[in-house]
Amino acid sequence: MITTYPPWSYSGSRAAIFDDCLRKYYYHYYGSHNGWKLETAEPDQVQTYRLKQLSNLYLVFGNLAHQMCESVIRSWDKERKVPEASFLYQKMRELLNQAYKESQDVTGWHLRPKYQTMLSEIYYDEDDKLKDRISSIKSRMQTVVDKLYHTRTWKEVESGAAHIMEIEKWDHMILHDTRVYVKMDVLYRNEQGHIVIVDWKTGKENDFTDQLYLYALYVHEHYNVPYEHIEMRVEYLLTGECETYQATQQDIDKVSASTLRYIEEMKSCLADDYYNRPKDISFFTPMPSRRVCGECNFREICSSRAV
Numbered sequence: 165m166i167t168t169y170p171p172w173s174y175s176g177s178r179a180a181i182f183d184d185c186l187r188k189y190y191y192h193y194y195g196s197h198n199g200w201k202l203e204t205a206e207p208d209q210v211q212t213y214r215l216k217q218l219s220n221l222y223l224v225f226g227n228l229a230h231q232m233c234e235s236v237i238r239s240w241d242k243e244r245k246v247p248e249a250s251f252l253y254q255k256m257r258e259l260l261n262q263a264y265k266e267s268q269d270v271t272g273w274h275l276r277p278k279y280q281t282m283l284s285e286i287y288y289d290e291d292d293k294l295k296d297r298i299s300s301i302k303s304r305m306q307t308v309v310d311k312l313y314h315t316r317t318w319k320e321v322e323s324g325a326a327h328i329m330e331i332e333k334w335d336h337m338i339l340h341d342t343r344v345y346v347k348m349d350v351l352y353r354n355e356q357g358h359i360v361i362v363d364w365k366t367g368k369e370n371d372f373t374d375q376l377y378l379y380a381l382y383v384h385e386h387y388n389v390p391y392e393h394i395e396m397r398v399e400y401l402l403t404g405e406c407e408t409y410q411a412t413q414q415d416i417d418k419v420s421a422s423t424l425r426y427i428e429e430m431k432s433c434l435a436d437d438y439y440n441r442p443k444d445i446s447f448f449t450p451m452p453s454r455r456v457c458g459e460c461n462f463r464e465i466c467s468s469r470a471v
């Protein structure tokens with residue numbers, strides 16, 4: 165069968181998988197390709213594609229929290245109305261329960277893996293992990309809902325000081341002749357005319373500056389705004405902490421250079437970079453570790469797994 169791949173592009177999530185394990189990167193971007201064509205694809209493509217669609221409780225929770233923030237900001241922007249925190253909490257609970265229930269139906273998921281949730285904790289029978297995560301997420305849910313309405317971003321939006329420009333919108337820029345995808349949680353102009361890039365985080369505090377500098381580069385190019393008028397803000401919904409950054413040209417040059425290194429390394433894995441056709445799977449060396457393999461969707465088909 166002749167396989168055509170989508171044109172090659174770069175994103176932060178692509179880089180994260182590349183760093184985790186090269187074999188995982190192969191399964192995710194190449195081994196799974198065409199696996200949605202149940203009639204014509206090879207069985208291993210179908211299986212790899214299904215595994216690629218596995219989710220987990222933290223991912224579902226993170227997505228729900230982002231959807232909650234998105235719907236609050238959209239609803240305020242459109243109608244100047246927002247739901248009560250108790251309604252948001254109830255809604256998140258329902259959707260989390262729905263993900264749990266859907267995960268009991270393996271047959272349905274086999275047929276529609278992209279449209280039905282399958283939690284990896286259930287798929288891989290990890291009962292202890294499942295219990296621990298359910299209890300930790302229950303308390304996190306209440307916290308993120310409570311914290312949202314106390315964030316600096318919400319206060320600025322509610323006071324009318326923010327002119328919303330983008331909410332969860334995928335876009336791209338061309339960097340090093342490559343399409344680089346970006347999606348900012350919220351982008352707005354404040355009363356001083358400065359642009360604020362908001363990133364909601366539902367996990368632990370960390371260094372997210374590389375991702376933010378790429379966003380700043382996009383805003384600088386797309387909206388023609390000088391870096392000194394761009395504020396990058398991380399809102400940690402679990403702690404209520406808020407961090408702000410300002411990029412210098414030096415920061416941007418640094419992130420641009422590291423993106424180029426990723427692009428070159430990723431392209432060196434291709435037999436044909438015009439058609440985005442990969443080298444043989446053996447080129448994608450497995451990088452097993454308990455930490456990464458323990459969360460890897462492809463454990464079932466990977467003989468190098470460390471768990």
Ligand code: SF4
Nearest residue numbers: 185188457460466469
């Ligand atoms: S199971 Fe481990 S070695 Fe195998 S693809 Fe996943 S992360 Fe890589």
